[in-house]
Amino acid sequence: MQHEEIFSTYTNKEIKGRHITNESIEPILNKLNDDFKVKIEGKSVLEKPIYSVQFGHGKTKIYMWSQMHGDEATCTKAIIDFFELVSNHKEYSNFIQSKYTLYIVPLANPDGAEVHTRENINKVDLNRDVQESTQPESKILKQIFENFQPHYCLNMHDQRTIYGVGDTDKSAIISFLAPAYNVERDINEYRSKAMYIIGKINNVLQTYIPGHVGRYNDAYCDNCFGDYFASKNAVTILFEAGHHPNDYMRDITRKYIFISLLVAFDKIHENVLVDDNNSEYFKIPDNKVSFFDILYKNVKIIENGNEKIINFASQYKEVVKDGKILFEPYLVTIENDGQKYFGHIEYDLKEELFSSNYCSVPVNDVKSDFLIGKNKEFIDGILKQ
Template sequence: MNYLQLHEQNKEQSLFGRYITLNHIEPLLEKYNAAIIGKSVLDKPIYTLQFGSGKVKILMWSQMHGNESTTTKGLFDYINFLNSNTKESERILSKFTFCIIPMLNPDGAELYTRENANAVDLNRDSQNLSQPESIVLRKTFEEFQPHYCYNLHDQRTIFGVADSGKPATVSFLAPAFNESRDVNDVRIKAMNVIVAMNDVLQQYIPNQIGRFDDSFNINCIGDTFQYLKVPTILFEAGHFPNDYEREETRKYIFIALFSGIEFLSENDIVISKIDDYLKIPQNKVVFYDFVYKNVKINYDNKEKIINFAAQYKEVLNKNKVQFEARITQIENLDSFFGHVVIDANGEQFSSEETDFPKIDQKANFYLGKSKKVVNGLIIN
């Protein structure tokens, strides 16, 4: 099966980039007859979509963190497939019933923040249920009684696949259900789906799939639902080279959704694939957006050669996310990689502010007399 062609056929063209709000998706919600199931802190509607009539029920939610929009795009691409009136989509709809909350945190989405309007991380509120959005998700879970849960997120560009030097473009987790991180039949079901998705994704982004840390935290929604004996799968949409708008990554979220559900449609017997699951390398914080090597500086009247790194800060400006590169780390980069690596070859650092890099300084400087760096990148 040509998954990339399938994605192109079903890609939701109205959604693009990192800033996805309720205003962007409401025409799609109307198109697919979404229902309002609650309100946010700022009284914005929280919608649900239901498709299919099958026995196996799957609950999915995205943008629990408002600034994590890649999975929302991939989710609407998959929703378009479900409504494509093809033999394949009709077969899936006959086997599954989907309950989808495309944007759990509409306030955070508009503000482009991780938290909701009360500055609460909804993914740490599964026990207190202190926020209206948390209550909506828990009520939907209890009323829908899913057989599987899909917890859809983004992760930062800092994550790589172990020490491979490859970015973690997509990462998964079958969350723990207790402190000792035991494995039971419920968790095995989630692991098996992840293995199936990994097998397919390796054909498209080899060595760019990670396994998220499974430390137990009952306040996290995935851990809670796994504890309540419902197989839960965490999706983390990460970085693909030069894809800061996450338009490439959305393809692989679509492929993961498609291939995982295809696996569930064809497999009823639970055969443990825990060994294959554990072979997926763990996520690790090993990347900066920019690494600058062999840079000469003059510090205390002494010349020395240093390395330093810069990271993009995401800033919402006039309804668009801008990426501002700022110096993040000086030296101590031996175990880190850069999505962009610039070797100064001993050229002298200089800037309008200082003669040496400082933490949180904008990455605008010169290397020697001929190399001008603007917002992290050499422009001449």
């Protein structure tokens, strides 16, 4: 079967959307067969269990963790889809079990997941807490690494809708990084292996989402888990799930994370390195902050008695209400810095005049309700028909 067919066959239908919590994954973990070892590694600040899942008995040890940022759930869904695959595809399950020992934390920040925030309930970014490990969630993630001593680490995140691929008008649907292990960002044997695998994943993804794969910034951060583990000679790969057009729930992006996992397991198994193994990695364009959720171009404003033509934007803030994620748009001003910006939705407003009950010109963090000209009414950032 091809990758997309495998995904459509083994997608777990019980889990979807952006708001993924322990309550979302517990029924699924409870139904896993005896090939899986499900364990409570410890508790969060609010005493919620942090689960691990161990699978396989092969010699290559892989440590994976997702949702250390509570509002970054796309990779968690892809992990659950992977569980569905190895639960029901005997041949592939045998391959994974014979080659790998997997140690997976599918949801590392259950308190943050519950309230849909990046930080844990103490407002600490767990991915800036590896050195001191001041939080129980950080302690658990670090302790697993020290006890398990993995050969490979897969560090799984979401990135915001603001990222594009290089100078193109394509959103970064998936981005990767072989994190640096020192400030100089040198390339050693372990980082080189990560680059090789990412290059191979990208080659496959280009057949599905051409031009939509980016390379994340590799500035070294000694308090980030991925960089720290890389400094301990684990081959570390950062996965960043981004925005597919019209997929704010990221149930399309999860497919490409799932496919990336399958390719990674295939390439780690091959373990073939060639002299120019970094070249394909460096062909991947850098991530660039170049997108807004909604972009309004060529708008007339009157400021201090003077007419100007400007561009401005709306950006969504994600809020949990009644257990669901709502996307609430707020105005964003755009600096005239010479950079070209794009919108996931764009309007050319042909130099018609901006007006609003909230402000005379666009200002940051104001509701995206306004009028353009005499009859173009925008409610929640969208042109009312």
